[in-house]
Ligand SMILES: Nc1ncnc2c1ncn2[C@@H]1O[C@H](COP(=O)(O)OP(=O)(O)OP(=O)(O)O)[C@@H](O)[C@H]1O
């Protein structure tokens with residue numbers, strides 16, 4: 128490894144100058160020094176990532192409850208069986224799927240469209256880019272709270288705007304309070320907040336296409352539409368897919384925004400997996416059961432992401 | 446094919462004129478080569494004709510039609526870019542088919558296949574047709590770029606150093622092929638190269654660019670034998686033409702304003718039987734010929750020597766100048 132040779136030369140230099148440092152360093156082999164540098168990180172990783180994961184796997188096979196003391200019994204795969212037969216869990220998975228699929232679809236289309244417009248470098252595009260990026264830089268807590276106000280039927284700007292545009296009475300609907308609207312209310316907030324992020328990645332993709340390829344296409348008489356379909360889209364596809372991957376993983380485990388906006392309500396219409404998980408773990412205190420659910424979610428995300436990354440690599444190699 | 450003309454064309458980038466007041470007519474079926482050092486404006490000239498740059502002043506005419514304001518697609522030119530410009534996600538075949546598949550052309554697929562197969566074979570890339578454009582060597586990419594132009598029959602072919610990344614053997618072969626195709630098709634061609642063999646053998650006429658100005662335009666022979674200034678004279682000839690101050694040859698009759706005497710290596714004869722002022726400094730063996738490096742006072746001179754020469758380093762020789770060229774203080778040609 129390169130770092131090693133670097134260390135040697137430092138040691139050599141040290142030998143030429145003050146002695147004590149050289150002596151101390153000389154006591155260690157290259158490997159020893161390498162471990163010294165990497166060690167703390169590995170210990171930290173083990174402590175806060177790997178150990179909890181293994182512990183969770185262990186707990187998922189027990190009836191452990193964190194708020195009760197007493198005997199912890201091994202229950203085999205019973206937690207897993209219950210989860211897969213639990214209608215509430217499947218409802219939560221459905222709510223999650225609705226949220227993930229729609230946010231990704233809308234954010235990708237909107238984000239790419241915005242990136243395409245901004246890439247055209249119209250007047251003042253720098254200003255508009257900065258403005259568009261603002262939502263992404265806010266904290267989800269802030270965003271959740273102020274969208275709660277925007278969605279207020281009495282005083283909220285959102286209802287006011289809708290009623291202004293469509294003529295519907297603004298107190299006649301509650302975005303966060305109605306079973307049919309709440310799933311869309313959270314989609315709208317996530318789209319508002321994270322479209323800029325997708326836009327940024329797509330913009331990087333568009334900027335990576337060299338001008339001379341478009342010039343060749345122009346000389347070859349490709350219409351703007353043909354240039355878009357046969358150059359712009361395929362060449363920025365790896366970037367679009369990367370944005371989808373990031374947003375997908377992020378939204379699969381979305382918690383903070385939804386918890387602030389609806390806490391899973393009304394009823395359980397917006398109760399996505401992570402909220403169900405939190406309830407099982409810290410409201411019903413079924414620690415073993417929720418551990419099993421967490422493991423199932425983890426495997427699902429991990430598996431999907433892996434399949435997706437394979438696909439991404441294929442696209443990149445095309 | 447058509448006649449293509451630049452009329453008093455000027456293109457500026459900021460303050461610098463990449464080309465300034467260039468007038469150049471490429472006749473129908475003519476092969477014009479542009480020569481010039483890096484930054485001279487060769488690429489810019491091609492781009493202006495293709496419509497990839499808009500002129501600040503002057504006009505472009507293709508087939509007698511003023512096209513200065515038209516988009517590249519309407520000008521019907523084929524361009525081989527210096528940096529190849531292949532479509533990276535497409536196969537070699539699809540790259541070459543791309544221009545033909547334009548909806549405005551409506552070429553049937555079997556005709557596309559026929560012409561691609563033929564041209565790919567000629568360029569020795571027929572075994573690479575299914576490769577991705579990115580999985581090629583530089584020389585292969587360059588040939589694909591040439592192929593993408595050759596499948597078309599445009600008003601003019603614009604080629605920017607199309608053979609620069611090929612090895613000597615392939616370059617020589619393709620040089621002949623390109624010239625043959627150009628002659629067979631009667632194609633109009635504007636071609637940029639640094640290779641003087643390409644320039645001399647392919648061109649009907651050579652244009653020499655100097656900092657955006659067209660300083661001389663003429664047949665290869667005119668450019669070689671009758672250069673208008675030292676700048677042009679040094680573009681062609683390997684080894685370079687010898688430029689020497691007039692005072693080294695006091696006995697030579699020269700025009701009064703001449704400051705510099707230019708002699709091509711093959712016109713510099715060595716008289717072995719006379720002791721002279723020049724001394725042999727170095728002998729370079731290049732296989733078929735040898736270069737003789739002489740020093741005359743503080744000047745070094747290069748000339749060619751036959752195989753049978755028995756000269757050695759340190760020998761003194763006399764020089765004989767045939768067809769010397771005279772240039773004034775600014776490097777402009779003066780004729781006796
Ligand atoms: N897009 C541009 N913006 C600014 N300056 C440019 C641009 N294109 C070319 N130039 C300038 O114009 C001059 C001519 O450039 P050009 O590319 O025509 O040179 P060239 O003769 O093709 O050189 P080479 O042999 O290196 O390809 C150069 O000084 C270059 O810096």
Ligand SMILES: [Mg+2]
Nearest residue numbers: 487488527605
């Ligand atoms: Mg160039």
